[in-house]
Amino acid sequence: MQKWRAIVPIKQGAASKSRLSGALDHPSRLALAGAMAGHVLGVLYQCPAVSSISVLSPERPDSWDGIWVEDHGRGLNAELTAWRDELDGAPALVIHADLPLVSLTDVGALLAMAERHGSALATDRAGHGTNALALDHSAAFQFRFGPMSRLLHTAHDPTMPVLRCLGLMADLDTPDDLNFAESCGFKVPAACRWEGSALAHGLHKTGKTFDQECIP
Ligand SMILES: Nc1nc2c(ncn2[C@@H]2O[C@H](COP(=O)(O)OP(=O)(O)OP(=O)(O)O)[C@@H](O)[C@H]2O)c(=O)[nH]1
Numbered sequence: 210m211q212k213w214r215a216i217v218p219i220k221q222g223a224a225s226k227s228r229l230s231g232a233l234d235h236p237s238r239l240a241l242a243g244a245m246a247g248h249v250l251g252v253l254y255q256c257p258a259v260s261s262i263s264v265l266s267p268e269r270p271d272s273w274d275g276i277w278v279e280d281h282g283r284g285l286n287a288e289l290t291a292w293r294d295e296l297d298g299a300p301a302l303v304i305h306a307d308l309p310l311v312s313l314t315d316v317g318a319l320l321a322m323a324e325r326h327g328s329a330l331a332t333d334r335a336g337h338g339t340n341a342l343a344l345d346h347s348a349a350f351q352f353r354f355g356p357m358s359r360l361l362h363t364a365h366d367p368t369m370p371v372l373r374c375l376g377l378m379a380d381l382d383t384p385d386d387l388n389f390a391e392s393c394g395f396k397v398p399a400a401c402r403w404e405g406s407a408l409a410h411g412l413h414k415t416g417k418t419f420d421q422e423c424i425p
Pocket residue numbers: 217218219220221224225226227228229265266267280284285288304305306307382
C-alpha cells in the first residue's frame with residue numbers, strides 16, 4: 210500500500226558537504242551532492258510503498274518540481290518536526306540525500322521493518338548516525354539528528370530496530386566515504402574536480418566488504 214510520506218533534507222550553499230572541502234572544490238561538492246540527491250529521489254520515486262516525496266531545503270532545487278518544504282533555518286530537527294506535525298499521523302520516512310548506493314531493496318527493507326515494529330532506523334557505517342528513520346505511528350517523536358543520533362534515537366524509543374544494510378549505511382561525508390562508495394561501484398560525476406591532485410581522493414582505497422545485518 211502506498212502510505213509512506215518521505216522527506217529528503219538537502220543542505221544547500223557553501224555549508225553543504227563541508228567535510229569534503231579538502232578534496233573537492235565547491236562546484237564539485239555541489240555536483241556530487243546533486244547527483245547523490247537525484248539518486249535517492251529516483252529510488253524513492255520507484256518505491257511502491259511511498260505515496261509522496263518532499264524535499265526540505267532553504268531554496269527549491271533547480272531540477273526539482275515535486276513537493277518542496279521550505280527550510281526556515283531553525284535546524285534540521287526542528288524543520289523535520291514541523292513537517293511531521295503537518296502529516297496528521299501519517300507514516301513518515303526521513304532519508305538523507307547522501308546515500309549513493311541506496312537501492313529500492315534497502316528502502317523496502319527499512320519500511321517493512323518499521324511496519325512490523327512501529328518504527329525503524331538505518332544507521333551509518335560506524336553505527337553512530339541515522340541515515341534514515343521510518344515512523345509508522347502517530348505518537349510524538351523527538352528527532353535528534355546530529356552526532357551520535359543513532360544512540361539518541363534509540364534511547365528515545367528502545368524498541369526501535371536498527372537496520373544495517375550497505376546502501377543505507379554508506380553515507381558520503383568524508384574522503385574515506387568517497388573511496389568506499391567508489392570501491393562499491395559508485396561513479397563520481399565527471400564534473401567533480403579534485404583539490405590538490407590526489408590530496409584526499411584515492412589515498413586509501415579500502416576494498417572493504419560489508420556484511421548486511423539487521424538488528425531487530
Ligand atoms: N534542509 C536541511 N538539510 C540538512 C540540514 N543539515 C543536514 N541536512 C541534510 O541531511 C543529510 C545529512 O547531513 P550531514 O551529513 O550532516 O551534512 P552534509 O552537508 O551532507 O555534510 P557536512 O557539511 O560535511 O556535515 C544530508 O542530506 C544533508 O543535506 C539542514 O539544516 N537543513
